[in-house]
Structure formats: C-alpha cells, structure tokens
Amino acid sequence: MAGCLALAAAGASLAVKPEPPVAFSDEERAAILAHGPWPPTFTPDPSNRVSGDPAAIALGRQLFSDPRLSRDRDRACATCHNPARAFADGRDRSIGLARVDRNAIALANLRLNRWFGWTGAADSLWAQSLRPILDAKELGASAELVRERLAADPGLAAAYAGIFGSTPTADSPELVLVNTAKALAAFQETITTGRTAFDAFRDALASADRQAMANYSLAAQRGLKIFVGKGRCTVCHHGANFTNGEFDDVGVPFFAEPGRVDPGRHGGIAALRASPFNLLGRYNDDPGKATASPTRYVEQLHRNWGEFRVPSLRNVAETGPYMHNGSLATLRDVVRHYSEIDVERLHGDDGARLIRPLRLSAREAADLVSFLETLSAKVSTAN
Numbered sequence: 001m002a003g004c005l006a007l008a009a010a011g012a013s014l015a016v017k018p019e020p021p022v023a024f025s026d027e028e029r030a031a032i033l034a035h036g037p038w039p040p041t042f043t044p045d046p047s048n049r050v051s052g053d054p055a056a057i058a059l060g061r062q063l064f065s066d067p068r069l070s071r072d073r074d075r076a077c078a079t080c081h082n083p084a085r086a087f088a089d090g091r092d093r094s095i096g097l098a099r100v101d102r103n104a105i106a107l108a109n110l111r112l113n114r115w116f117g118w119t120g121a122a123d124s125l126w127a128q129s130l131r132p133i134l135d136a137k138e139l140g141a142s143a144e145l146v147r148e149r150l151a152a153d154p155g156l157a158a159a160y161a162g163i164f165g166s167t168p169t170a171d172s173p174e175l176v177l178v179n180t181a182k183a184l185a186a187f188q189e190t191i192t193t194g195r196t197a198f199d200a201f202r203d204a205l206a207s208a209d210r211q212a213m214a215n216y217s218l219a220a221q222r223g224l225k226i227f228v229g230k231g232r233c234t235v236c237h238h239g240a241n242f243t244n245g246e247f248d249d250v251g252v253p254f255f256a257e258p259g260r261v262d263p264g265r266h267g268g269i270a271a272l273r274a275s276p277f278n279l280l281g282r283y284n285d286d287p288g289k290a291t292a293s294p295t296r297y298v299e300q301l302h303r304n305w306g307e308f309r310v311p312s313l314r315n316v317a318e319t320g321p322y323m324h325n326g327s328l329a330t331l332r333d334v335v336r337h338y339s340e341i342d343v344e345r346l347h348g349d350d351g352a353r354l355i356r357p358l359r360l361s362a363r364e365a366a367d368l369v370s371f372l373e374t375l376s377a378k379v380s381t382a383n
Contacts, residue, residue, distance in 0.1 A: 021214070022221035029205065031228040031238075036202045038195055038240050040112065046286040047124050047279055048182045050163055051189060057382050059159045060187025063180060068149045069133055071097070071140035077132070077184065080104040086318040086379050087191055092326025096138035101256040103326035106319040108379050109312055111189040114245045114294055118309045118324045119268025123295045124284075125188060127277040130181035143173035146180055174276075178283045190382035193315045197374040198224070216374070222364075223371025231338070231358055231368065242313035242375065247304070250355060251337070251345040252323045254306040264324075265307035269300040317376040331372050335365045 024032065042052065050056035063069060065078040080094040081087045087107035094104040102118050110116070116128035132138040133146065150156045151168040161167045164179050171179070197216060201224075204212035227233045236244050247265040256262040272278055272295060279292035286292070308324040322328040328337055339360040346355060360368065 019218050021210075022218060022225055024205075024225060028225060028228050031234050032202055032224065033206055034234075034238060035242060036199060036206075036240050038199045038202075039192060040240055042111075042189070045111070045125065045185070045189070045291075047284045047291045048126050048185055049285040050179075050182050050186050053163065053186060054382075055159065055163050056183045056186040057190055058187075059156075059163060060183040060185065061381070062156075062159075063184055064187055068153075069139055069141055069146060069180070071142075071145065075139060077129075077139075080132075080138075081107050083379070083381075086315055088319045090320070092321050094138075096132070096135070097140045098137040100135075100137050101262055102324050103321065105309075105311070106315060107188055107191045108193045108315050109241055110191065112241045112245075112312075115247075115268075115309070117268065119263075119265050119271070119307075120247060120309065121268040121271035122275070122277070123272060123279045124185070124277075124291070126178070126182040126185035127275065127279075129184040129188065130177055130277065133177070133181070143177040147171070147173045147176040150176060150180065175283075178277065187381070191379060192381075193379055194377040196314070196377045198371070201374075217370060219367050219370035220374045221371075223367035223369065226360070226364055226368050227371055230364075231360075232354075235354055236310045237313050243310050246310055247307040248310055248354070249303075249306045249346055250308075250323075251341045251343070252308070252325065252327060253345075254308075254324075256325075262324075263305055266300060266302075266304035269298055269304060272298070273300075313372065313375050315376045315379065317373045318379075331369050332365070335360065335368050335372075339365060 045051040063077075064081075065076050067073045067076045069076060075096060080089045080096065081104060082089055089104045091104065093102060094100050105118065111125060113125070114123070116122040116125060117131070122128035122131060133141050134143075147168050150160055157168055160176075160179065163183065164171070168176050197220070201213060201216035201221075204210075204216075227237075236246075236248055238244055247268075249264075254262045254264055275281075277283055279286070279289065279295050284292060316322075317331060320328075320330060322331075322334050328334050338355075339358045341355060341357050343356065
C-alpha cells in the first residue's frame, strides 16, 4: 500500500503543469485592440445613390444568381462567388467562359475597401461589379445585351423602373449596365461576416475580463502574439478588417502563364485611369466627387509591378486557396511561404524593406495558423 502511494505521489510530481496565460506587452495590447471593434457601422456609398436601398438590394440579390447576365445564359456572379463557399469558389483560378488569371476574391466585407479587385482596377464596388459582366473570359456580355434581357422580363423591368425612375428601354445601354452594377453592389454591401472567437478575446482584453479571455485557446493567443509582434503581420494586415486596403509584392510569381506577365497593380492603375466608370466620371452619384480624391491622386510607380491586393484576413480559413493566383492551397502553406520567403523575389524597394523570412519554428507556425483560424465566422447577407 505504501508503495502504491509513493508511486502515485511520484506520478503527480511528474504531471504536466498547465501553461500560464500568454503575456502581452502594452504595445502588443494596443495593436490587438486596433483590430476592432467588430462589426463596423454600415455607411452608404455616396457614389451609389441606391446604396442601402432595400429594393435595390433585392434586385441585386436576384441578379447576382441570374445567368441572363452572361452571354450564354449559363453562368452568373454566384458561379465564382458561391454563397455556399463563403462567396468564393475554392479554385486556384476561376473558370468563366475561359480560365481567368486570378483567384476569385471572397465578397464578405467588401464594402470596406477603397480599391477593388486584385489590382485595384476599380475604385467603387459598383464599377468592379460591371467588369466581369463585360469580360470576355467571365460572363462575356455587353451593355446592349444586359439592357435587352432586363427589358424582356416584365418583373425585372418593373423592379428597375421602381428603383431608378426610368425603364431599361428608355435608358441608354451603358446607363442600364451601370444601374445594374449599382444594384449588384447594393446587395454585395450586405455580405458580411459575424463576430469571431478573436473578437470576443479582443473585447475581453479591452475590458480586462480574464475569465472571458481564458476561453481563447493558448495556441491562438501565442499565434496572436506572433502576428502583432515577431511576424510584423500588422504592417499590412491592420485595422478591424485586417487589411491596409493597399497592394504589395510578397514574393509570389506574377506570371499568369509561361512567358506572360501579370503586371499587377501597375496594370490596375492604368485600367482605372482609362475606365469611363471610375469615380472621376459621370456615373459617380456623389455631387462633390469627394469619393474620387484617391483616384485623382493615385500614382503609377515602377514598384507597382507585381504588387497585388493585401486581402482582409477575416474569414480566411474559409476562402482558400490563397494569393492572387491561388498558388498556396492552405493556411499552413501561406505561413510557410512567409517563414521561408525568398527575398530575391522581391522588388528592391518597399517589398524588400518590409518583408523578411520569419524563420518560425514548427510550433510557432502551428500557433500562427491557430490564430488565423479564429478570424472566421458565418457569412450573412441582408434578408
């Protein structure tokens, strides 16, 4: 009996002690709190007069899944932005009428952006919404075709007239296309993600609620500490939406295919300036055109070659594969990319200054993934 007690005591002394809570410095705590609060308040888009309009949202929702916006009536916006896949499609590069050069961007929280698309070729959500309608590799339609198909459906024509005060047949094809895009944008503005495990921890940290903080896994806390500290991830992924809304070169090859370069942001700025639908143009509903200031002053620089959008990390666990070309299949692959990044692939300016290999241990990499997985929540839309 005494022997058994001795063994039990020895076993107790060898038991693994629970890990202490993760300690955050004042600087790290401030960086964490800057990622909230969530969700943000809805603010209508001044450049779109039907932003927030329930009737426009309803029409946009219907058109989002309507294949009549495509040339061959066989695909829709929802084909590549599938609501069942967090409004993405799970492919490395999407397939419309042909295989496109880029990965489908998930649409949740898109209204918070200043620039749209992987290269910022659009400066409003409505201008971005009309681009795939016209793209020969995507829906392959035309302004004339969109007007014809809306006019041919009494229900769509009546909904259009009720929202825009004119009929599809009375408006020019280009105006019908823009109004269709504005209804699509009104719907997409309602696609949002809910509160996450991270948001609960962030708010608990703000109120010093240690009991609520303890509900957040230690692995996620360790990963968060890397994210705001050693990893320097917040240089690009900051704010409540976990993005600076800009563009960067992160060492991902920018050849769309052998021998053909995807110019990235450099080409995006050129396309933006040339577009008749940018916010400097006649279709901006903002009377003072204050919304057009970023477009008016954007500069096209050499370093923009090979730069692509810094995406939001909200819902990131649900929206792989990753990068502009879908070349990284999992979050583990993304973390490995930054841990082992080849700086020789970076431009000799901003990218080379900001990004260095993280050299994470296996545990650190796993912890960073654990944190990133806590940024996801159910996607919802307006009823």
